[in-house]
Amino acid sequence: xxxxxxxxxxxxxxxxxxxxxxxxxxxxxxxxxxxxxxxxxxxxxxxxxxxxxxxxxxxxxxxxxxxxxxxxxxxxxxxxxxxxxxxxxxxxxxxxxxxxxxxxxxxxxxxxxxxxxxxxxxxxxxxxxxxxxxxxxxxxxxxxxxxxxxxxxxxxxxxxxxxxxxxxxxxxxxxxxxxxxxxxxxxxxxxxxxxxxxxxxxxxxxxxxxxxxxxxxxxxxxxxxxxxxxxxxxxxxxxxxxxxxxxxxxxxxxxxxxxxxxxxxxxxxxxxxxxxxxxxxxxxxxxxxxxxxxxxxxxxxxxxxxxxxxxxxxxxxxxxxxxxxxxxxxxxxxxxxxxxxxxxxxxxxxxxxxxxxxxxxxxxxxxxxxxxxxxxxxxxxxxxxxxxxxxxxxxxxxxxxxx
Numbered sequence: 001x002x003x004x005x006x007x008x009x010x011x012x013x014x015x016x017x018x019x020x021x022x023x024x025x026x027x028x029x030x031x032x033x034x035x036x037x038x039x040x041x042x043x044x045x046x047x048x049x050x051x052x053x054x055x056x057x058x059x060x061x062x063x064x065x066x067x068x069x070x071x072x073x074x075x076x077x078x079x080x081x082x083x084x085x086x087x088x089x090x091x092x093x094x095x096x097x098x099x100x101x102x103x104x105x106x107x108x109x110x111x112x113x114x115x116x117x118x119x120x121x122x123x124x125x126x127x128x129x130x131x132x133x134x135x136x137x138x139x140x141x142x143x144x145x146x147x148x149x150x151x152x153x154x155x156x157x158x159x160x161x162x163x164x165x166x167x168x169x170x171x172x173x174x175x176x177x178x179x180x181x182x183x184x185x186x187x188x189x190x191x192x193x194x195x196x197x198x199x200x201x202x203x204x205x206x207x208x209x210x211x212x213x214x215x216x217x218x219x220x221x222x223x224x225x226x227x228x229x230x231x232x233x234x235x236x237x238x239x240x241x242x243x244x245x246x247x248x249x250x251x252x253x254x255x256x257x258x259x260x261x262x263x264x265x266x267x268x269x270x271x272x273x274x275x276x277x278x279x280x281x282x283x284x285x286x287x288x289x290x291x292x293x294x295x296x297x298x299x300x301x302x303x304x305x306x307x308x309x310x311x312x313x314x315x316x317x318x319x320x321x322x323x324x325x326x327x328x329x330x331x332x333x334x335x336x337x338x339x340x341x342x343x344x345x346x347x348x349x350x351x352x353x354x355x356x357x358x359x360x361x362x363x364x365x366x367x368x369x370x371x372x373x374x375x376x377x378x379x380x381x382x383x384x385x386x387x388x389x390x391x392x393x394x395x396x397x398x399x400x401x402x403x
Contacts, residue, residue, distance in 0.1 A: 001398075002026065002083055003391045007090040008129025010121060011035055013062040015042075017070060017077065017084070018391045025387075027070060027077045031062040040065050048075045059132035067136060087133050087143045088394035090182070090386070091126045093119035094147030096173060101150065101393040103401070104130060104143040112145070118173070118230070142401060144394040151185040152178030154222040159319075162229070176234075178226035180208045180330075182386040184216040187329045190382050192221075194369070195325060203320045205313055208384065209333035211239035211282055215309070217316035225319050227312055233269055236308035237301075239282030242272035243308065277301035284332050284339075306342040313347065323350065323377055329384040335363045340370060344379055351376025 001021065007014040016028040029042020029050075038056030043049045050069060056062050070078055078084065089104070095115040102108055109130060116123045126145075133143060160176040161169060168174045184206045191206070192199035199221040206216045214235055216226040227235030227243075236243040254264060275282040278301040280290045290298035317323045328340050337360050344354045353375040362368050362381040371379040 001085045001395055002078070003394050004084050004087045005090070005387045005390045005394075006087060006129055006133060007387075008059060008125050008132075010125040010128075013059060013066070013129060015066050016387045016391075018387065020391060020395050023388060023391070027075065028387075029066070029069065031056055031065060034059060034062050038062075040069065042069060042075070044075050044077055050075045059128045060135050063132045063136040081137060081141070084137075084141060086141060086394050086398045087137060088390040089126060089130055089133070089143065089145045090148060090390055091145045092122035092148045092179065093177065094150055095177065096153075096175075098145075098147045099150050099153035101144055101146040101390075101397060103397055104134070104145055108145060118177070142398050144390075144397050146182060146390040146393050148179050148181045149177045151181035152176075152216070152223045152226050155224060155226070159225040174230055176226070176229045178214065178216070178223070179228045179232045180212070180214045180216075181223075182389040183208045183329060183384040184214075184218065184223070184226070186386065186389045187327045187382045187384050188216075188218040188221075191325050191327050191380055194367075194380060194382070195378065202324045203322050204325045204327065205316050205320075205323055206327045206329065207309065207313070207333055208330040209309070209328065209336075209339070210330035212241065213238045213330065213332070215312045215316065217320050219320045225316060236312055237277075237305050238273045239284075240270045240273045240275045242268050242276070274301045274305065277304060284336055288336075288338075302339075306339060306346075309339075309343050310346055313343070317350065325378045325380060326352075327380050327382050329382050334365070334381060334383050337363065340379075340381070344370075347377075352379060354379065 003018050003020060005016045005018060011034045013031040017026040019026050025045055027042060027044045029040060032039045034056045035058060038054045040054055041051035054065055067081060069075055071080055091112060093115050095118055097111045109127060112123055113127055162174060187206050188204050189199060191204050192202055204218045206218060208214050212232055214226060214228045217224050233241050234244055250264060274287055278287050278298040280287055280298050287298045287301055291302055332339060341354055341356060341359055344352050353372040354370050355372050358368060359370040362370060365383050367382055369378060369380050
């Protein structure tokens with residue numbers, strides 16, 4: 001069974017074609033600048049690559065271009081779309097309506113649309129992607145939606161209810177939802193697998209660290225808390241997001257600077273975090289280079305990052321009454337060795353010990369354990385694979401239709 005996994009943004013459409021016989025990636029790519037001018041690029045599992053500019057006025061045109069590169073030309077991987085058994089879509093916000101992956105229907109699309117206020121940048125784009133996919137593929141190929149926050153739906157009320165007047169939860173569903181759920185779900189399950197233990201017997205803290213970052217407490221296979229909240233802005237310092245701060249900082253600066261709500265959103269989401277502190281970049285590689293060159297603000301941004309990650313991990317150890325394993329994943333988590341050692345070497349009260357030689361080797365997709373044999377808590381670097389989670393859910397739902 002071949003499954004096409006789609007992640008549609010407002011002006012982009014990422015895709016990955018996966019052969020579920022062996023769970024191998026066949027081809028992947030990205031349509032960019034949809035509705036502006038257009039560009040598509042990608043590669044195949046056997047190393048063929050392509051990139052070219054093309055007019056992409058809407059998501060339907062992007063899907064047609066994906067169809068073209070999959071079935072024609074030098075990077076062809078299938079003879080026709082008939083070889084694709086199903087399409088799986090990533091959806092950022094399922095709210096309280098969806099706590100698991102489901103088959104796409106008109107009612108499901110309406111449900112996703114009803115949650116656009118909670119994810120105004122993401123859900124409308126996802127709906128465009130679903131509609132475009134159904135237009136190109138027709139009704140013969142089943143489509144499935146996998147919700148980014150579904151894994152977090154097991155959180156208890158004491159973790160997801162914000163201490164504001166309860167009526168706002170009742171009226172507007174203001175609560176903690178969490179994000180990166182497909183990533184946390186994949187690496188927590190993979191962690192249990194690598195440890196050779198049942199996930200229902202483990203307390204795991206998963207750290208998805210990238211330009212957007214979140215940390216999740218997974219107790220006995222279920223999420224009990226996660227750092228992102230109503231939106232991906234909550235939590236700790238990220239590339240351009242501030243994470244959790246005193247709300248009065250926002251109202252104070254709004255008064256002093258005269259920010260509108262839209263301007264406030266831009267400042268907190270796109271101009272804060274590592275970028276805002278360092279003044280250099282949101283990319284950890286650039287900030288590291290600046291730190292090495294003696295830039296004190298860049299060094300400060302990286303110290304804040306490590307400090308806040310340690311604080312979050314510590315709070316989740318308390319929430320779960322212990323921890324068996326910590327996982328680093330995501331672009332920064334998988335590749336920034338000094339971050340991993342900087343975090344773990346300051347968690348000695350947990351009995352964590354790191355093998356620095358192994359830690360330095362685990363980059364660029366390498367998987368392994370960086371804790372020493374006598375470490376009381378095991379620490380892993382596990383590359384995430386959100387597309388595979390989506391493909392697995394899609395396969396399970398499609399196969400259930402045949403029974």
